[in-house]
Amino acid sequence: MGDIGERIRHRVSLGKIMTAEEAALLFRDGMLVATSGNPLMGYPKATFLALSERIKKQGGIRIDLLCAGPLGSEVEDLLADAGGIRTRIGAIGGERLRAAINRGEVKFIEGKGAQLPLQVKRGWYGPVDMAVIEAIGLTREGHIIPSTAVYDSPEWIDAASQVIVEINLNRPMALEGLHDVYQKGGDPIPIVGNPLKRIGVPYFQVNPEKIKGVVLSDRGDKPSGEPKPDRMGVLLGQHLLDFFKKEIAAGRLSEPLPPIELGVGDLAGHVMRKIGASDFTHFRFHLPAITDPVLELVEAGKVDWVSGMALRLSPEAWGRFQANLDRYKQCMVLRPVTICNSPEIIQRLGVIGINGCLEMDLQGQVNSSHVLGAKILTGIAGSYDFSRNGLYSIFIGPSTAKGGKISAIVPMVSHVDHTEHDVDILVTEQGLADLRGLDPRERAREIIRQCAHPDYREMLSDYLARAEKEPGHIPVLPKESGSFHLRLTRSGSMKKSE
């Protein structure tokens, strides 16, 4: 237990070490359970696995599961399969949980970006019964030293009446100090200039009496396959690079580029690699999660700083990260979502927000979350904060899906996550539509011209031409604005001929 003594420096908490199975017995039916993590790393594995097993055997327990971001399939899907989730609050990571939600068997309440943890603390979701937090250890005073994720854990720990700490023995104590935990209150957030300067403490403050169990786990995180290079990412990245250069030439941007936010996912990774391979350097990244391409750019000496909420690395990248931890700690910081994604900080740093989406429409509205306006994918999450407060709000995505049968550019999106007010720039592999300073008619024409796939341009132009003949500020044909979606539902394609 020598190693354990180094990790758990708080003597009383040493006495609370228990098995995951014992920890699973602390859960009751109807509890509101908050947890740390993201889909790849930093979520408590052993405890939820044991809980799933317990529910599968005994039944009778359904929890409300709270985490602003999506979680790993290990948590979400296993619990969902066991029938253990009554409500998911935040975002969805697991495929089977998603299916259960879309079948109406599990309730889902989308989190409102960085505001969800603050609303939970205000009591909007009722009392939080349990927080389950992955950690690397406990301080001498009993505070919790985070593992690879900070996110919303500080608020969960504050709000919860009981806490289970799951120590991930695979994560080295050397991570300590990567984190900067500051809780938003009534004062200005003191981040000015260089965000690497710490403003908080390197641990989650907790009243140690709240800790009901300490679970030791050596379970690995879910490995993430490294995505192959992809033409789509290269094209989108090139359009963005051209745009940045145009803005610099016009005197609206200067080098180095402002801090960049890029949503997670394979496409975002490809785009980041393309941007990173350009002549631009001294990158500053303000990200939801620190991913493989970020690490590569740091290794290439092209990065000034990285501010994120969590690590989200492939096993290969994690190996390199761990081997050079001291170097990375010098240019990286992990902070809570309430700080990273606060409008105050996004606006003050002047972050360029780049996020993926499902559909874009001729008004410049964006659907990030619901297929055909009904079926949820992941949830809006952080794009909520960056689209509204970014220096530029940019949405990217392929112009078609399902082998061309679906056009991502439609007359009107089937669900609005980002209104026309929140969208400055739309980018597909076809081109980049700069919507700034355009009125609704000009905007619609620009989107068709720049972003629509050639297969759909004529259909969209035909719709627009007829809509422009109607009176009104926004060109719209209410009877036809959903016609693309209806055709898809009926015939399996948005194309007219098929």
Added chain:
Amino acid sequence: MGDIGERIRHRVSLGKIMTAEEAALLFRDGMLVATSGNPLMGYPKATFLALSERIKKQGGIRIDLLCAGPLGSEVEDLLADAGGIRTRIGAIGGERLRAAINRGEVKFIEGKGAQLPLQVKRGWYGPVDMAVIEAIGLTREGHIIPSTAVYDSPEWIDAASQVIVEINLNRPMALEGLHDVYQKGGDPIPIVGNPLKRIGVPYFQVNPEKIKGVVLSDRGDKPSGEPKPDRMGVLLGQHLLDFFKKEIAAGRLSEPLPPIELGVGDLAGHVMRKIGASDFTHFRFHLPAITDPVLELVEAGKVDWVSGMALRLSPEAWGRFQANLDRYKQCMVLRPVTICNSPEIIQRLGVIGINGCLEMDLQGQVNSSHVLGAKILTGIAGSYDFSRNGLYSIFIGPSTAKGGKISAIVPMVSHVDHTEHDVDILVTEQGLADLRGLDPRERAREIIRQCAHPDYREMLSDYLARAEKEPGHIPVLPKESGSFHLRLTRSGSMKKSE
């Protein structure tokens, strides 16, 4: 000119005094012209009147008119009638300008709340050729002392290459000091605790060489008829009071109430009077414009502080305000829109945002701007900032319009200004729907139960019951979601029988 010497303390600028007709000659075709003001007070009258006359006689001039808020009919409608506006950027106050925009004759670009002035400064709308600013005088150094509005003037003056100052001789110099001009930059906005504490200067900074003309005007502002007490406002106000009391009982709010934002307009005024007449006291108001009911509550000794961007008073109220200016200056401050409406300040003060709207839908989405998704009314303006960042985001409005032929609650709004993520509470005269912590199905039921007019409840419930049978997270029938609007267009009523 003794009085003028006191108002215009900057000697060089005294030499720039000219008639409004002379100032009108400074405008050229295609200019981007920014102006101070709101629909009732603080907008430059003489200069734009003279410009309208010039254009009416000579033609050949069309300007792009920039002001984040709506302006008085005197500016907007006269210029529009003369064919002098090519593009309006911001919001719409004038009925005839609105009609010209909806006929497609004038372009309109909605302002993105408090971000518009910052985007203009970044060059997104091209160079600003002229700023026309109503003032009460000039400081010894040549800086501009605001009249009754601060709003976006600081950014306009900064961005413009030329400035016309219109001195409103009807406004006393004693207004000086009511204003607190601070420009948002890379530092935290230093408002903490009591917002009456000044953080800036009491004037608009300007390089006096930019001032191309000083126009003296004794034209009165447009008088505002005092609205009659109204049952709708009383009912909405009562629902809000009941809600506040419920939140206090649940421990989620405490007295005194958090600062309140209430949009402008007659209905908002009635609601404020109803709330003000309750047992609550020590009100703090953080408002776009300071209106008659605010003054009445100050006079009743029920107000701790009022933070706004402009005055918007009836002639009667203005008389009382002017007679007791010293008293009002002690509890009031006027600031720029970039400060008042900044997410940073709205979140830090914890403001309850209450705004009117046109339609609400079963998802909790709100339409504030476009009738039948096409015809613009005013524009989204400040509700953009408060719905997203308020401690509570509340939308209020009557459940029906046009004598019951229109239901404000529809299956899906015809235009989304505020997504479901930005709406916590919906209130009609029927009741209050508290959407917090509800999933989409529960939300739809709550809205029908609490907010819909009895005449439409069955139709809405029938729609929802069938939508709930479809798979998906959000209950929606894509083919039918616009049926209420189509029926209205066809038959003049959303009711089925008619």
